[in-house]
Amino acid sequence: MDKTPQPPTVFDTDQQQLGDVYAKALLAVGNESGSVDLLVDQLGDVSEVVSGLPSFQAALESPRIDASAKVDLVEKAFGGKIDQALMNFLKVLARKNRFSCLAAASRSAVRLRDVAAGRVQAVLTTASEVDDSVRDRIAQRLSKVLGQEVSLTSNVDPAVIGGMVIRVGDTVYDGSVVNQLSQVRRKAVERAANAIREKLDRFASSS
Amino acid sequence: MKISADEIASVIQQEITNFESEIDVSEVGTVLEVGDGIARVHGLTNVAAGEMVEFPGGIIGLAFNLEENSVGIIILGDYLKINEGDQVKSLGTLLSVPVGDGIVGRVLDPLGNPLDGKGPVNSTERRPVEIIAAGVAERQPVTEPMQTGLKAVDAMTPVGRGQRELVIGDRKTGKTAIGIDAIINQKGADVKCFYVAIGQKDSSVAGVIKELEEAGAMEYTTVIVSGASSPAPMQYIAPYAGTAMAEHFMYNSGHCLVVYDDLSKQAVAYRELSLLMRRPPGREAYPGDVFYCHSRLLERSVKLSDALGGGSITSLPIIETQEGEVSAYIPTNVISITDGQIYLQPDLFFSGVRPAMNAGISVSRVGGNAQVAAMKNVAGGLRLQLAAFRALEAFAQLGTDLDAATQANLDRGYRMVELLKQPQYKPLHVADQIMVIYAGTQGYLDNVAVEHVRRWESEFLEFVHNKKHDVWELLDKNKDEKNTMKKADDETTIAVVAALEEFNKSFK
Numbered sequence: 001m002d003k004t005p006q007p008p009t010v011f012d013t014d015q016q017q018l019g020d021v022y023a024k025a026l027l028a029v030g031n032e033s034g035s036v037d038l039l040v041d042q043l044g045d046v047s048e049v050v051s052g053l054p055s056f057q058a059a060l061e062s063p064r065i066d067a068s069a070k071v072d073l074v075e076k077a078f079g080g081k082i083d084q085a086l087m088n089f090l091k092v093l094a095r096k097n098r099f100s101c102l103a104a105a106s107r108s109a110v111r112l113r114d115v116a117a118g119r120v121q122a123v124l125t126t127a128s129e130v131d132d133s134v135r136d137r138i139a140q141r142l143s144k145v146l147g148q149e150v151s152l153t154s155n156v157d158p159a160v161i162g163g164m165v166i167r168v169g170d171t172v173y174d175g176s177v178v179n180q181l182s183q184v185r186r187k188a189v190e191r192a193a194n195a196i197r198e199k200l201d202r203f204a205s206s207s
Numbered sequence: 208m209k210i211s212a213d214e215i216a217s218v219i220q221q222e223i224t225n226f227e228s229e230i231d232v233s234e235v236g237t238v239l240e241v242g243d244g245i246a247r248v249h250g251l252t253n254v255a256a257g258e259m260v261e262f263p264g265g266i267i268g269l270a271f272n273l274e275e276n277s278v279g280i281i282i283l284g285d286y287l288k289i290n291e292g293d294q295v296k297s298l299g300t301l302l303s304v305p306v307g308d309g310i311v312g313r314v315l316d317p318l319g320n321p322l323d324g325k326g327p328v329n330s331t332e333r334r335p336v337e338i339i340a341a342g343v344a345e346r347q348p349v350t351e352p353m354q355t356g357l358k359a360v361d362a363m364t365p366v367g368r369g370q371r372e373l374v375i376g377d378r379k380t381g382k383t384a385i386g387i388d389a390i391i392n393q394k395g396a397d398v399k400c401f402y403v404a405i406g407q408k409d410s411s412v413a414g415v416i417k418e419l420e421e422a423g424a425m426e427y428t429t430v431i432v433s434g435a436s437s438p439a440p441m442q443y444i445a446p447y448a449g450t451a452m453a454e455h456f457m458y459n460s461g462h463c464l465v466v467y468d469d470l471s472k473q474a475v476a477y478r479e480l481s482l483l484m485r486r487p488p489g490r491e492a493y494p495g496d497v498f499y500c501h502s503r504l505l506e507r508s509v510k511l512s513d514a515l516g517g518g519s520i521t522s523l524p525i526i527e528t529q530e531g532e533v534s535a536y537i538p539t540n541v542i543s544i545t546d547g548q549i550y551l552q553p554d555l556f557f558s559g560v561r562p563a564m565n566a567g568i569s570v571s572r573v574g575g576n577a578q579v580a581a582m583k584n585v586a587g588g589l590r591l592q593l594a595a596f597r598a599l600e601a602f603a604q605l606g607t608d609l610d611a612a613t614q615a616n617l618d619r620g621y622r623m624v625e626l627l628k629q630p631q632y633k634p635l636h637v638a639d640q641i642m643v644i645y646a647g648t649q650g651y652l653d654n655v656a657v658e659h660v661r662r663w664e665s666e667f668l669e670f671v672h673n674k675k676h677d678v679w680e681l682l683d684k685n686k687d688e689k690n691t692m693k694k695a696d697d698e699t700t701i702a703v704v705a706a707l708e709e710f711n712k713s714f715k
Contacts, residue, residue, distance in 0.1 A: 011239055011249055013276035167235070170250045172296075174231040183231070188222040195218050197329060 012104070019104025020112075022093070026105070027112050029085050036116075039089075040109045042082045046090065047106035050099075060099040070094035120148045125155040125165040125176075142166065238262070238293045239277060244438035245483045246280045248295050254278055257337060259298040262289050267318070269302060269440070272484045279484045281440040283318060301337065304448045305330040306455035311399060314416060314430045317445040319452075322432055334451045336444060340506035347512045349546075349573045353464065353521045356392030356634020357385065359564045359627045362586035362644050363593070364549055367577025368462055369510025369519040373541055375526045375533065376551030380563050382525045384631050385549065386466035387415060389523060391422045392634035393464060399456045400428040401465040403449035406442050406472030409434045422632055442476035450507050453520050457509070460516030465508065469525035470501060474537045491536045498540050505544050547571035561628055567594040579637050581682065581691040581699070585645045589623070592648075596620030615653075622652045625660035638683045639668050642703055645692060651707045655714070667710050675706045 026043065030036035050057050059065055059073065074090045093099050114121060122142060124135065139152040146168065162177035236250025246268065254260065260268045260280055266289060272279030282289065283302075304319040309330030314323035321328055349367035366372045366389075374382045390400040402419070404412045412432050419425045429452060433445035446467050453463035467473070474497055481494035489495045501524075508522040526541050531552070533542065542548055547570045549562075556563035569590075575583045599617055603609060609617070626647045629635070635643075643664055646652055655663045671679050685691040685699045692700050 011237070013239065013247075013249060017276055170234050170236060170252045172231075172233050172235050174233065175228075179231050180226075180228050183229070184223060184226050187226070188219045191222050192215050192218045193327075194331070196215075197331070 015101045015104045016108065018098060018101040019106075020108045022089075022098065022101060022105040023108040023112055026086075026089050026109060027116070029089070033085060035083060035085070036113055038083055039086050040106075040113050042086050043089075043106045043109055046078065046082065046086070047103050050102060057099075060094070060102075063097055067095045067097065070099070114151070118148050120146060120150055120168055122150050122152050122166055122168045123155055124152050125157050125160055125167070127156070127158055127160045127162055127177075129156055130154060138164075138166075142168070234297045236260075236278060236295045236297075238289060238291055238295060240291060241282075241286055241289045243479075243483050244282050244286055244440050245271070245480065246282055246286070246289060246295075248278045248280055249276070251278045251295065251297050254297045257301060259300050259302055261296045261298055263293050264288055267302070268295070269444075270297075271480070272486070281443070281480055282438070283440050283444070286438065301335045302444070303333040303335045304451050305332070306334045306452050307332045310429050310452055311427060312425050312429070314432060316437075317431060317433050317441050317448040319448070332455065334455055336447045336451045337503075338451070338454070338507070340503065341509045341511060341515075345509070345512055345515055347510055347517070348576070349510050349519075350576050351510075351519070352577050352579055352637075353389075353398070353462075354392055354396070354579075354634075354637050355385070355389040356636075357388055357562055358629055358635060358640050358644065359562050359566075360385065360389075360549060361578075361637065361640055362582060362627070363564070363566055363590040364547055364569050364571035365574065365578040365582070366521060366523075366547075366571065367510075367573045368521050369508065370547070370571070370573045370577060371505045371508045371522045371524065371545040372571060373524050373526060373545040373548035374551070375528060375538060375542070375548050376563070377528055377531055377553050380551040380553050380556045381561055381631075382527070382551055383411075383415065383468055385551075385562055386468060386523050386525060387418060388632065388634050389464060390419065390428055390466065391424045391632060393427065394422075394424060396462075398427070398462045398464050399453065400424065401431065401449045401453050401463060402428060403431045403433075403446050403465065403467045405433055405445050405467065405469060406435050406476065407468065409436070418632060439476040439479040442473055443480055446470065446473055446504050450504060450520070450522075454507065457511060457518035457520050458516065460518045462518060463520045465520060465522045467504075467522065467524040469527050470504075470541060471527045471537050474500070493536055497537070498544075501537075501541055502544050505541075546573050559628070560624060561631070566590050567597060579641070579686045580689050581641050581686040582637060582644075584691065584693040585641050585648065589644065589648060593620065593623060593627075596623070619647075619650065619653065621657050622655070622660055623647050625657055626652065626664060628661065635668075636683075638679055638686060639671075641682060641686065641692065642671065642679075642707075643668070645703060646707055651711060654711075663714060666714065667707075670710045670713075671706060675709075678702045678706045 026039060027036060030039040050060065060070055071091050071094045074094055078087060078090065093102065124138060135152060135154060139150050142150040160176040160178055163175045165176050166173045234251055234253055236248040239247045239249050251260065254270045256270055256273055258270045260270060262268060266282060266284035268280040268282045270278055271281045280295070305328050307330040309328050313321060313325065313328060315328065316322055319328060349369040351368040353366045353368045353370070355361055355366060360366065364372065374385050376382050386402065390402060393400055402415065412434060416430055419428055431445055431449040433441040449465055453465050456463050474493060477497060477500050478493050482488060482492065486494045505522060505524060508520040510519040511517055524541060524545065526538050528535065528538055533539070550565045550569045551563045552565045555565065596616065599613065600620065603617055626643060652660060652663065681702055682699050690697060694700065
C-alpha cells in the first residue's frame with residue numbers, strides 16, 4: 001500500500017501528545033538512576049536510526065506484526081548497545097503498539113530535559129553565516145534577558161536581508177531589515193493616506 | 208483634479224527620516240492544516256479566544272478554538288493562499304471594522320472593505336466587531352415608534368425604536384421586501400439604515416441595492432454583503448460587523464435600523480465552522496451555542512438610556528422557514544429571542560395578500576407602547592378582528608347560510624384585507640395609514656365593492672393631499688395626542704369624518 005507523500009512539515013499533534021507522556025515517563029526513570037542525559041541522547045540516536053530505515057520503521061509501526069515479534073526485533077537490533085532502561089522503554093513501546101510516537105517522544109524528551117535544566121532552545125536566523133564569537137555573544141545576551149541558559153542554533157535565510165530574527169519557543173524577536181522595511185512601508189502608506197484625507201487640496205492641483 | 212506626486216513624496220520622506228527601528232516581538236505558530244476556511248495551528252501558546260492572527264500575505268484570522276495541542280483559526284480571507292508550515296503571528300487585538308459617516312451610502316464586506324468601486328472608505332474610527340451588549344441600567348423601555356410604512360405592520364405589529372422584530376416565512380413570501388420598505392420609509396426620519404446580506408445570491412443583493420438607490424435610500428444606508436460565494440467565516444461575522452457599524456451611531460445619540468437578511472444562513476455558516484472545528488453537533492447538527500450566537504447579536508439592539516444619549520438600534524432579523532415549519536430549531540430560537548414576529552404565509556402571498564402577514568400569529572411584544580397614539584386608537588382591535596375574520600371565512604366556505612350580522616362582519620373583513628394590501632416600495636405616511644384604516648374599521652368602505660377598495664384608497668389619499676391638506680396636517684399634528692381619533696366628538700375625528708363623507712359622495 002502506497003503512503004501518500006507528505007511534506008516534511010507534517011506535525012501530528014496527537015502523536016506529539018502521546019510522545020510527551022512517554023518522554024515524561026522515560027525522564028522519570030532517568031532521574032531515579034541519574035542517567036537522564038545518557039537516556040535522552042541514546043533515544044535520539046535510536047529514533048534517528050529507525051527513521052533512517054523506512055522498512056524497519058514500517059515493521060515496528062505495523063499493527064499486523066505481533067508485539068512479541070517486535071520485542072525480539074528490538075532486542076536483536078539494539079541489544080547490548082543501549083542502556084537497559086532505554087531497552088525496556090522500547091519494549092514497552094513495542095508491546096503497546098506505540099512505535100509511531102518514537103520521534104515525538106525523542107523530541108519531547110530533549111525539550112523536557114532542557115526545561116528541567118533551565119535551558120531554552122533558541123533559533124537565530126540571519127542573512128549570512130555569523131562567526132562563532134558573535135553567536136556566543138548573542139547567546140550570552142539572550143541568557144541574561146531571559147534569565148535562562150540559551151542553546152542557540154543558527155539558520156541562514158537571505159530573505160532576512162540584514163539584522164537578525166531570534167525565535168524562542170513561540171516568541172519571535174524580529175529585528176530584521178525586511179521587517180523594518182515593511183514597517184516603514186506600512187507607516188508611510190498610512191501617513192500619506194491620512195494626510196491626503198485631511199488636506200486633499202494640498203495634494204491636488206486643479207489642472 | 209490631479210494628485211501631486213511631490214507632496215506625497217515629501218510625506219513619505221518625512222516618515223523615513225523619523226523612522227525609529229523597533230524590534231518586533233510577537234508570538235507565532237505554525238499552520239498544521241488548512242482548508243474550508245479554517246486552519247489548525249500549532250504554537251500561539253498565549254493566544255486568546257477571538258484574538259486576531261495574521262497569516263503570510265496579510266490574511267487575517269480569528270482564534271476560534273483553543274485546544275490542548277493546537278489552535279483552531281477561522282480565516283477571513285483567501286484560505287487557498289495559506290500553506291501548511293506557514294508562520295502565523297498573533298496580533299494581540301480584536302477584530303474591528305471602520306465606522307462613522309464615511310461608511311454611510313457604501314457597500315462593504317464584513318471587514319469594512321469597499322465592494323462598490325467608490326474608492327477607499329473614508330473613516331478613521333474603528334469599533335470592535337464583538338462587544339457585550341449594554342446592560343440593564345444602560346437601557347430604557349421602547350416607546351418611540353419606528354414606522355415601517357407598511358399598513359399591516361404599523362397597525363397590527365408596531366415596531367418601536369430599540370425593538371427586535373423577527374420577519375419569518377418560507378422562501379419567496381416577501382421577507383426582504385418588508386425590510387427594504389422599512390428602510391425606504393426612513394427617508395427624512397434621521398435614521399441610519401444597515402442592510403446585512405448573508406449568504407444571498409449576489410444578483411439579489413445587486414437588485415436590492417438598485418431599489419434602494421432608486422428610492423433615494425442609499426443616502427442613509429450601508430449595505431454589508433457576504434454573499435453565497437463568500438467563505439463561512441465571513442458569513443458568520445457579517446451581522447456582528449453590521450451591528451458594530453450601527454453601534455457607533457447609537458452611542459452618539461443616533462437611531463439605526465438594521466435588517467439581517469437572513470440569520471438562518473448565518474446559523475448554517477456557523478454550523479459549518481463548528482463542525483469543521485469538530486465541536487460536538489447537537490439538534491439539526493447545530494452546535495450547542497447557536498442560541499448564544501443569535502442572542503448575543505440581537506441583545507445589541509437597544510434603546511439606550513437618556514444618560515447615554517438615548518440612541519437606539521432597531522433590528523429586523525429575517526429567518527427563512529422550510530415548508531412553514533416554525534418549530535424547527537433556529538426559528539424557535541430566534542422567535543424566543545426577539546420581541547415579536549411578523550409571520551409571512553405563502554398561501555396568503557399567492558392569493559394576492561401582500562404583505563402576506565398572518566395577523567393571527569404575528570405579534571409585537573412591545574406592542575401599543577411603540578405606536579402613534581392615533582394609530583393605537585384606530586387600529587386597537589384590528590389584529591383580533593382580522594384573526595376572527597379568517598376563522599369566520601373558513602367557516603363560511605362550508606356554504607352554510609349566514610345571518611345578516613355575520614355576513615356584515617365577513618364583508619367588512621374582505622374589505623379590511625383588501626385595504627391592508629400594499630404594493631412593494633410604496634411605504635405610506637402614518638397619517639395616511641390612520642385615515643385609511645379608520646375608514647375601513649368604521650364602515651366607510653362598506654358600500655364600495657371589494658375590487659374597487661384599492662382604487663378607493665389611492666383616490667381618497669390623492670383627494671386628501673390635494674383638497675383637504677388642512678385635515679391631513681391637523682391629524683399629523685395631533686397624532687401623538689392621547690385621545691386623537693378615540694371618540695367621535697374629537698376635533699380630528701370630526702375633520703377626518705367630514706373628509707371621508709365628502710369623498711364618498713364623489714367616489715364612483
